[in-house]
Amino acid sequence: xxxxxxxxxxxxxxxxxxxxxxxxxxxxxxxxxxxxxxxxxxxxxxxxxxxxxxxxxxxxxxxxxxxxxxxxxxxxxxxxxxxxxxxxxxxxxxxxxxxxxxxxxxxxxxxxxxxxxxxxxxxxxxxxxxxxxxxxxxxxxxxxxxxxxxxxxxxxxxxxxxxxxxxxxxxxxxxxxxxxxxxxxxxxxxxxxxxxxxxxxxxxxxxxxxxxxxxxxxxxxxxxxxxxxxxxxxxxxxxxxxxxxxxxxxxxxxxxxxxxxxxxxxxxxxxxxxxxxxxxxxxxxxxxxxxxxxxxxxxxxxxxxxxxxxxxxxxxxxxxxxxxxxxxxxxxxxxxxxxxxxxxxxxxxxxxxxxxxxxxxxxxxxxxxxxxxxxxxxxxxxxxxxxxxxxxxxxxxxxxxxxxxxxxxxxxxxxxxxxxxxxxxxxxxxxxxxxxxxxxxxxxxxxxxxxxxxxxxxxxxxxxxxxxxxxxxxxxxxxxxx
Numbered sequence: 001x002x003x004x005x006x007x008x009x010x011x012x013x014x015x016x017x018x019x020x021x022x023x024x025x026x027x028x029x030x031x032x033x034x035x036x037x038x039x040x041x042x043x044x045x046x047x048x049x050x051x052x053x054x055x056x057x058x059x060x061x062x063x064x065x066x067x068x069x070x071x072x073x074x075x076x077x078x079x080x081x082x083x084x085x086x087x088x089x090x091x092x093x094x095x096x097x098x099x100x101x102x103x104x105x106x107x108x109x110x111x112x113x114x115x116x117x118x119x120x121x122x123x124x125x126x127x128x129x130x131x132x133x134x135x136x137x138x139x140x141x142x143x144x145x146x147x148x149x150x151x152x153x154x155x156x157x158x159x160x161x162x163x164x165x166x167x168x169x170x171x172x173x174x175x176x177x178x179x180x181x182x183x184x185x186x187x188x189x190x191x192x193x194x195x196x197x198x199x200x201x202x203x204x205x206x207x208x209x210x211x212x213x214x215x216x217x218x219x220x221x222x223x224x225x226x227x228x229x230x231x232x233x234x235x236x237x238x239x240x241x242x243x244x245x246x247x248x249x250x251x252x253x254x255x256x257x258x259x260x261x262x263x264x265x266x267x268x269x270x271x272x273x274x275x276x277x278x279x280x281x282x283x284x285x286x287x288x289x290x291x292x293x294x295x296x297x298x299x300x301x302x303x304x305x306x307x308x309x310x311x312x313x314x315x316x317x318x319x320x321x322x323x324x325x326x327x328x329x330x331x332x333x334x335x336x337x338x339x340x341x342x343x344x345x346x347x348x349x350x351x352x353x354x355x356x357x358x359x360x361x362x363x364x365x366x367x368x369x370x371x372x373x374x375x376x377x378x379x380x381x382x383x384x385x386x387x388x389x390x391x392x393x394x395x396x397x398x399x400x401x402x403x404x405x406x407x408x409x410x411x412x413x414x415x416x417x418x419x420x421x422x423x424x425x426x427x428x429x430x431x432x433x434x435x436x437x438x439x440x441x442x443x444x445x446x447x448x449x450x451x452x453x454x455x456x457x458x459x460x461x462x463x464x465x466x467x468x469x470x471x472x473x474x475x476x477x478x479x480x481x482x
Contacts, residue, residue, distance in 0.1 A: 018218040019456045020247035021230050023152040029233025038142050039165035044198045046169035053291040054177030055188040063121040073125045074413040080132030082406035089399020097145040097213045105198045107134035112195025143386045144394045148213040152454040156330035160379040164323040171316040178309035215391045250457040264397050272388040275446045280405020282439025288409035289432040300425040301358030315371030322375035335380035336447040342376025343440035350433020354426050387450050390459035
């Protein structure tokens with residue numbers, strides 16, 4: 001039956017009980033349309049990041065961009081993405097997940113529209129740099145939101161469903177760019193204009209569909225709201241014929257009085273922050289390089305943009321198939337194992353393209369390896385980078401790790417512009433893939449186990465021992481008051 005906070009013995013007990021009630025749910029307790037809204041956020045975010053690689057040549061020709069202007073635009077966007085990641089992450093822990101999501105989507109739609117309407121080189125560079133602020137922290141907020149409404153044993157599954165939209169966003173960027181950019185001199189504007197669809201998501205962000213995180217509300221002392229949201233979730237599942245088990249508290253979670261950044265810079269969270277940051281550094285190095293410079297590198301081998309987008313689309317279609325399979329895998333295999341496997345395959349794809357001198361068969365094989373197995377990197381990666389932090393600092397921690405990881409994207413944009421011009425496509429291709437190898441090493445050596453464990457249990461584990469498993473923990477059953 002619904003549990004009133006007034007009948008509990010204190011706010012700490014309510015926090016534990018809210019966590020336990022959500023963790024024991026048999027499945028997702030919110031309306032299913034919430035997946036669509038959150039998934040579209042992933043779609044638009046990844047779409048906005050991806051299109052620059054397909055439109056860069058057209059924009060450069062349209063506005064006669066100099067090498068300096070291109071470097072400022074790419075590097076500036078990477079820097080503001082890092083700043084935006086920290087900004088939105090901090091807002092997520094202070095203002096709440098839902099309000100931060102709304103602000104982020106509004107900013108993303110506005111900057112996309114401004115890029116499409118740019119009237120000269122300075123305006124384009126300025127708007128593209130500003131767009132980084134909007135794309136920086138949105139995904140960390142969305143990931144934390146999904147995780148905090150998910151039962152422990154299905155947390156990875158539900159995040160993977162929303163992350164699926166990111167692969168569709170990458171495919172959409174390739175297909176739309178391949179179609180619209182060659183049409184006329186303003187074709188690239190229409191590609192950017194699609195990002196303004198983010199405004200539509202604001203309509204769907206109604207409290208009945210996307211309520212505030214009950215876990216966050218409970219930690220903030222807003223226990224009436226937290227319990228009411230969980231009551232509604234439980235009632236929805238009961239009406240659907242589900243049987244709810246007794247809530248089990250696996251670990252207690254307490255919020256500090258101060259802003260959580262200090263806790264993230266001390267053990268045990270400092271190591272977790274550095275591991276997540278190292279992972280994202282490597283991934284951002286290679287992903288940003290692939291999105292921005294892969295078409296240019298392949299053009300050095302004589303491959304046209306149409307061919308590049310066509311082959312890339314084949315790989316991304318296979319990637320979508322991989323994302324569809326991930327819900328059946330991500331909660332059965334440890335996150336670390338999946339991430340390392342995906343990163344090693346991505347590293348090998350760069351080698352194949354370089355050794356094959358960018359030929360059609362080499363890029364086809366490389367694209368299939370990279371995009372087809374990308375779900376092994378991103379589904380467990382997004383999960384891991386958020387679930388290792390406590391609720392009071394989850395979006396700050398995940399976004400700060402992403403912000404630090406963006407340094408990889410910043411550095412590669414400075415390095416590869418010069419390398420491509422100086423040493424040619426072969427070495428550039430190998431450098432492009434080196435970030436994946438770095439990320440694999442970091443995760444393999446230092447990542448902790450999280451699969452199947454309650455969020456409160458992960459955040460309460462000071463030793464972060466590798467040997468810990470869900471079976472090793474000692475949960476405490478909580479009797480629901482009658």
